[in-house]
Structure formats: structure tokens, C-alpha cells
Amino acid sequence: MAMAALSFRLCSSPLICRATLDHQATDASFIRRAADLSEMSAGLTSPHPNFGCVIATPSGKVAGEGYLYAQGTKPAEALAVEAAGEFCRGSTAYLNMEPGDCHGDHTAVSALVQAGVGRVVVGIRHPLQHLRGAAIREMRSHGIEVNVLGEDVQSKVLEDARKCCLLVNAPLIHRACSRVPFSLLKYAMTLDGKIAASSGHAAWISSKLSRTRVFELRGRSDAVIVGGNTVRQDDPRLTARHGQGHTPTRIVMSQSLDLPEKANLWDVSEVSTIVATQRGARKSYQKFLASKGVEVVEFDMLNPREVMEYFHLRGYLSILWECGGTLAASAIASGVIHKVVAFIAPKIIGGSKAPSPVGELGMVEMTQALNLIDVCYEQVGPDMLVSGFLQPVPDLLPVIPSEDATFEIDPSVNPFESSIIFFYKTWDLYGSFSNFSPHPIRMPYGDDYRTWSSVEHYYQANKFVGVENPLAHDCVEKIRTAKSPEEAAFIGRSKQRQQPELVRSDWEDVKIEVMYMALKCKFSTYPHLKTMLLSTAGSVLVEASPHDLFWGGGREGEGLNYLGRLLMQLRSEYLGESSVSAENTSLAL
Numbered sequence: 001m002a003m004a005a006l007s008f009r010l011c012s013s014p015l016i017c018r019a020t021l022d023h024q025a026t027d028a029s030f031i032r033r034a035a036d037l038s039e040m041s042a043g044l045t046s047p048h049p050n051f052g053c054v055i056a057t058p059s060g061k062v063a064g065e066g067y068l069y070a071q072g073t074k075p076a077e078a079l080a081v082e083a084a085g086e087f088c089r090g091s092t093a094y095l096n097m098e099p100g101d102c103h104g105d106h107t108a109v110s111a112l113v114q115a116g117v118g119r120v121v122v123g124i125r126h127p128l129q130h131l132r133g134a135a136i137r138e139m140r141s142h143g144i145e146v147n148v149l150g151e152d153v154q155s156k157v158l159e160d161a162r163k164c165c166l167l168v169n170a171p172l173i174h175r176a177c178s179r180v181p182f183s184l185l186k187y188a189m190t191l192d193g194k195i196a197a198s199s200g201h202a203a204w205i206s207s208k209l210s211r212t213r214v215f216e217l218r219g220r221s222d223a224v225i226v227g228g229n230t231v232r233q234d235d236p237r238l239t240a241r242h243g244q245g246h247t248p249t250r251i252v253m254s255q256s257l258d259l260p261e262k263a264n265l266w267d268v269s270e271v272s273t274i275v276a277t278q279r280g281a282r283k284s285y286q287k288f289l290a291s292k293g294v295e296v297v298e299f300d301m302l303n304p305r306e307v308m309e310y311f312h313l314r315g316y317l318s319i320l321w322e323c324g325g326t327l328a329a330s331a332i333a334s335g336v337i338h339k340v341v342a343f344i345a346p347k348i349i350g351g352s353k354a355p356s357p358v359g360e361l362g363m364v365e366m367t368q369a370l371n372l373i374d375v376c377y378e379q380v381g382p383d384m385l386v387s388g389f390l391q392p393v394p395d396l397l398p399v400i401p402s403e404d405a406t407f408e409i410d411p412s413v414n415p416f417e418s419s420i421i422f423f424y425k426t427w428d429l430y431g432s433f434s435n436f437s438p439h440p441i442r443m444p445y446g447d448d449y450r451t452w453s454s455v456e457h458y459y460q461a462n463k464f465v466g467v468e469n470p471l472a473h474d475c476v477e478k479i480r481t482a483k484s485p486e487e488a489a490f491i492g493r494s495k496q497r498q499q500p501e502l503v504r505s506d507w508e509d510v511k512i513e514v515m516y517m518a519l520k521c522k523f524s525t526y527p528h529l530k531t532m533l534l535s536t537a538g539s540v541l542v543e544a545s546p547h548d549l550f551w552g553g554g555r556e557g558e559g560l561n562y563l564g565r566l567l568m569q570l571r572s573e574y575l576g577e578s579s580v581s582a583e584n585t586s587l588a589l
């Protein structure tokens with residue numbers, strides 16, 4: 001595999017480069033085909049990761065194809081191997097995503113190994129951390145050359161193919177990264193931006209063809225969600241009537257539970273309905289719903305985020321929001337909507353009171369508008385379908401820190417093969433790695449040494465050290481004597497913001513060194529912390545701060561993770577020291 005990567009990178013003759021380009025184009029086109037195949041089961045079964053596999057002969061002919069129909073059915077790889085038969089030997093298998101092997105049966109991998117496949121190209125690694133890299137390692141251990149797009153070679157054509165793989169499993173990737181199900185907001189509006197007439201009547205805005213597309217969307221979702229008002233106004237059924245397969249659960253969000261006694265959604269003979277409500281709301285009505293077989297779930301705070309976190313825990317992968325503008329605005333504002341799909345009908349209804357797809361978001365200038373990403377336009381019958389992501393599909397390439405940076409910091413870590421250890425709050429498993437952990441350090445201050453209650457105390461105070469202003473000196477003392485690291489951080493950050501003139505002029509240049517020295521002191525002072533740090537060898541350390549994009553890794557790996565990097569650097573130094581001392585010991589013997 002390393003040889004293949006080298007041959008890509010080092011090619012210099014125009015002839016070889018031409019061959020390389022052709023090779024990349026072939027890989028890209030088969031991976032795209034695998035991604036297309038993988039989508040074929042979407043909507044037929046309960047949402048699950050989409051897997052497709054294409055087996056191609058060395059001359060570039062398709063020998064077999066397959067896709068996973070549903071969780072627990074034969075893997076795409078096994079189906080493709082069966083179809084390709086004897087042509088598998090020495091062939092290349094293209095997989096849109098690394099197999100998950102959820103049940104530990106290695107079916108996908110063993111099918112490829114036993115069939116004698118020589119090379120496997122993988123679009124993306126498995127998004128779930130506990131599965132990520134396992135199948136790739138397994139295939140490599142059997143001598144199969146495995147290339148993962150974007151990891152060995154970068155090129156536009158491969159990048160585009162990788163994007164297809166990300167998009168096809170966007171729900172799983174989003175769910176893995178954001179700990180809420182993937183949420184798609186869908187609405188139908190008139191050309192003048194209304195989702196109903198001023199009377200509330202909305203049947204129908206979009207064409208029959210568009211509404212069939214909505215049934216398909218429902219079939220690809222675990223649940224369809226509406227607000228109380230839509231139930232009162234439309235009496236919807238929210239079923240997937242596209243003729244086959246999966247029907248989603250219906251969810252109603254209602255604070256008041258001021259809902260009708262008779263409603264299509266209370267008929268749960270074919271599909272279940274869950275009503276999410278505020279704790280204590282209309283107990284008698286809750287009983288009535290229960291008698292109909294409708295499940296009621298009470299929330300202390302009924303808001304879209306709480307509700308989505310709850311359904312994430314119940315295992316939901318993807319949710320279709322078909323609510324009106326009131327709930328849609330609340331869902332967008334709480335950051336749970338990932339994608340928007342709008343059917344725009346060439347109709348005008350007018351009416352200053354007629355509802356629009358998204359209610360109040362509190363924005364006052366157009367510059368605040370949310371821009372969609374990866375926007376697609378498609379004509380559906382007479383309507384225009386516009387869709388795009390409100391939140392980009394998180395990139396699975398490790399950026400915390402980047403591949404090159406990690407290797408420079410700690411050559412023993414391969415970011416593609418290693419696990420990631422997250423730490424943040426001091427009570428986390430590795431919480432002692434946090435600056436806020438209660439481990440005092442003794443560090444120089446002026447001509448003397450002082451004790452600092454935590455690394456954070458020392459780090460914050462150093463912003464103001466050496467500045468010839470009594471106020472700066474006061475700041476240092478206030479931070480040094482702060483009762484908690486949180487307090488020290490608060491004083492340091494607010495002073496820096498309010499009185500930037502008190503901050504030392506070289507702070508940006510020295511802050512990493514200051515942090516490094518403080519960490520070194522902490523881990524040298526406390527042997528059990530050093531042992532804990534060494535026990536993480538081989539893992540990438542990431543401070544899981546969602547806010548601090550310099551010291552932390554960010555919510556989706558967008559942060560620079562300098563704290564994690566420094567800890568890995570320190571670990572690497574300690575490991576180097578211990579290997580030198582081991583060498584010395586063996587020499588002495």
C-alpha cells in the first residue's frame with residue numbers, strides 16, 4: 001500500500017502521469033458507481049448505512065455488483081463477490097464506505113479475502129469511531145492492498161468521488177458527529193413564499209409528482225415530525241405512500257396538548273405515533289392518547305434539541321421535519337436542522353398573514369442569512385426542487401491535528417489507524433489532562449518561584465506578566481489567587497478583552513511555549529499523571545472543547561487542538577526518554 005502511494009506521488013514522466021490520471025479516473029468512477037448502488041435500498045427498509053460494492057477486473061470491466069438491502073441481510077461485498085464469481089481473483093473491489101461488521105462476523109471482509117480480491121478502494125472510513133479502521137486493518141492484515149480516497153493521493157476527481165460517498169451516508173455521519181439524528185426540513189411553498197393561504201388551507205401547493213417525492217423522503221426517514229398547529233390545521237397522515245417498504249414513525253411536538261380528539265395520527269394500526277410534550281401538560285388528554293395506543297413522552301423543556309437528543313438515544317438515524325414555520329424556526333435556531341428541501345410551486349396566493357416556511361429567527365440584516373451549502377436544483381413536474389445543507393457534512397479525514405502535523409509531533413501515531421481519546425471536563429476519564437484539573441504547579445515568577453493552583457491559573461496570568469503597568473501586575477495577582485481555574489480563566493479572558501493594552505505584546509508568540517512549560521511541570525510533578533499520559537501511547541489526544549478552536553478540537557474536529565498536540569508532544573518526549581533509559585540499562589547489563 002505504501003508502495004502504491006509512493007508511485008502516485010513520485011511520478012515524473014508524462015507517460016506515467018497520464019497512466020496515473022487514468023487510474024484515478026477509473027477509481028473515481030467505480031467509487032461513484034458503488035455510492036449510487038448503495039442508495040438503492042434507501043426508502044425500502046428502516047434507514048441504515050448505505051453500502052455498495054463494485055468488483056472490477058484488472059482490465060477495468062465490472063465483474064459483479066451488490067448493495068446492502070437492510071441491516072442483517074447479505075453484505076454488499078458478499079453479493080458482489082457472488083456475482084463476480086471466478087473473476088474476483090486479482091480484481092479490485094470498490095466500496096463507498098468501509099464495512100461496519102457490527103455483529104463481529106466479518107462477513108464483508110471475509111467474502112473479499114476468500115474470493116482473492118487483490119485491491120480494495122474505500123470511499124470513506126466508517127463514521128462510527130468504534131468501527132472506524134477495523135475492517136481496513138483486517139483486509140490489510142490479509143495482504144489486500146487497501147486505498148482510502150483522500151488519504152494517499154489527493155486530486156479533484158478523487159475528491160469529488162469521496163464527496164459522493166459522504167453525501168450518500170450524510171445521515172450516519174452527521175449523527176455520529178452531532179449526537180442528534182440527521183434532520184431534514186422539507187416544505188412546499190408558493191412562488192410568493194407561502195406554505196398555506198391566510199386561512200391556513202394548504203392542500204395542495206406542490207404537484208402530485210412532488211408529493212410522491214415527499215413519500216419517498218418519508219420512506220428514507222425514521223420519523224416525520226410536525227408541530228401541534230399542523231395537526232390542528234391539516235389533520236395529516238404523514239405516511240409513506242410510495243408503494244413499497246418502510247413507513248416512518250410520526251412525531252408530534254405540542255406544548256399545550258390542545259389537540260383534537262379525532263385525528264389521523266391517532267390511528268396507529270399501521271404506523272406508530274409519538275407525542276412529545278411539556279411535562280405535566282393535560283394529564284387527562286395524555287391518558288386519552290395512551291388509550292389510543294399513542295406514546296406520550298414528557299420533556300422538562302420541550303424544545304427541538306432536547307427532543308432530538310432523546311430520539312438520538314432511541315437510535316433514530318434520520319428525521320424529516322414537515323412542520324410549519326413556527327416549529328421550523330425553533331428547530332433551525334437550535335441547530336438541529338442539517339438539510340433543507342423546498343418544493344417551489346409556480347403559484348401565487350398572496351396574503352400578508354399567510355404563513356411562510358420559517359418563522360422568526362431574530363435576524364435583522366441580510367448578511368445574517370443562513371447560506372445553504374451543496375445546493376441542488378431540480379425540476380419536478382411543474383415545481384422546482386431546491387435543496388442544500390445548512391450544516392456541511394462533517395469531513396471524516398482527521399483534522400485534529402492533521403496527518404502531517406500528528407506525525408511530526410509524535411511519529412508513533414498514525415491518525416488513520418489510531419483511536420482518539422477525547423478529554424474536556426475534569427471529571428471525564430482523562431479529565432486530568434485538562435488545564436483545569438486541580439494539580440498545583442510551581443513555576444517561576446520574576447526572580448522567584450510561585451505555586452499556581454492549576455495550569456490554567458499559570459497560563460492566564462502569563463498574559464499580563466512583564467508588562468510595566470501596575471494594573472497588569474494586579475491582574476497577575478488576581479489570577480494567581482483566583483479560587484478556581486474557572487475564575488482564573490474568567491479574569492484572564494475578560495481583562496484581555498476589555499484592556500488589551502495590559503496584555504504582553506509577545507503573547508501570541510509565546511503562549512504555546514507558556515502552556516508547554518506549564519504542562520511539562522504538571523506531568524513531571526505528578527507521576528500518576530505521567531503514567532496516565534504514557535498509557536495513551538498510540539492514540540490521538542483531543543481536547544473536546546466545542547468553543548475553543550485554538551486549544552480545543554471543536555465540535556466537529558474543526559479546532560486546531562493545540563492542547564492535545566502539546567500533550568502528544570510531551571508524551572512522545574517521555575516515550576523517547578524511557579526508550580533511551582531502557583537502552584542504557586541494557587548496555588549496562
Ligand SMILES: NC(=O)C1=CN([C@@H]2O[C@H](COP(=O)(O)OP(=O)(O)OC[C@H]3O[C@@H](n4cnc5c(N)ncnc54)[C@H](OP(=O)(O)O)[C@@H]3O)[C@@H](O)[C@H]2O)C=CC1
Pocket residue numbers: 186187188189194195196199200201202205226227228229230231233234253254255256257258259302303304322323324325326327328330355
Ligand atoms: N406547505 C407546507 O409544506 C406545510 C404547510 N403547513 C401549514 O402551516 C400552517 C401551520 O404552521 P405553524 O403554525 O407554524 O405550525 P407548526 O407545525 O410549526 O406548529 C407549531 C406548534 O408546534 C408546537 N411546538 C412544540 N414545541 C415547539 C417549539 N419549541 N417551538 C415552536 N413550536 C413548538 C406548538 O404546538 P402547541 O400549540 O400544540 O403547543 C406550536 O404551536 C398550517 O396552515 C399548515 O397547513 C404545515 C406544514 C408544512
Ligand SMILES: Nc1c(N[C@@H]2O[C@H](COP(=O)(O)O)[C@@H](O)[C@H]2O)[nH]c(=O)[nH]c1=O
Pocket residue numbers: 187188202203204205206210211214226230234235236237238239322323343
Ligand atoms: N401542503 C403541502 C404539504 N404539506 C405537508 O404534508 C402534510 C400532509 O401529509 P399527508 O396527510 O400525509 O398527505 C401536511 O400536514 C404538511 O406537513 N406537503 C407537500 O409536499 N406539498 C404540499 O402542498
